[in-house]
Amino acid sequence: MTENGSPEEGLSRRGFLTWAIAGLGAFIAAALGATGTGYFISPAFGKREEDWVDLGLAKGFKQNEPLKVDFVERKRDAWATVERRSSAWVVTPNGREFVAFNPRCTHLGCPYRWSSEKKEFLCPCHTAVFDIDGRVVSGPPPRPLDRFPTKVVGGRLLIQPAASKEAA
Ligand code: FES
Structure with a gap:
């Protein structure tokens, strides 16, 4: 809901928040995944x-x-x-x-x-x-x-x- 009570705008804001939270979650998962993957495969490919x-x-x-x-x-x-x-x-x-x-x-x-x-x-x-x-x-x-x-x-x-x- 908006200040003037328009249901479309409220839905839009809810949709935005849902996408923002999903995007943030995906970003955190990717960052953790990249770090973890690097940790596990670096011994095999790292400089020696x-x-x-x-x-x-x-x-x-x-x-x-x-x-x-x-x-x-x-x-x-x-x-x-x-x-x-x-x-x-x-x-x-x-x-x-x-x-x-x-x-x-x-x-x-x-x-x-x-x-x-x-x-x-x-x-x-x-x-x-x-x-x-x-x-x-x-x-x-x-x-x-x-x-x-x-x-x-x-x-x-x-x-x-x-x-x-x-x-x-
Ligand atoms: S091991 Fe046979 S000659 Fe050296």
């Missing part, structure tokens, strides 16, 4: 900066002297973060470019070591030999050593253990 692991100052690595570096790898599985100890063999030919080898032999996964006398990586399990670039010199491994992606940021060497891949 934590996948990069800091191995220390890049200038701390000597040229052509492979160094085994231990680190803690953090893997996020949906909402849980799992930590595990791991390592990488880091090689730099010039102090600017870096290679980080997966520490597992590409035959059956045994850990191998660097021999500074022979200048080769040696796997004790089935006597495989790899050169400093990870190429198979002898033994049963079907491919060169796998590598972790590397990058230098702010003078620090970072690797991405979750993205270990075969040499190109």
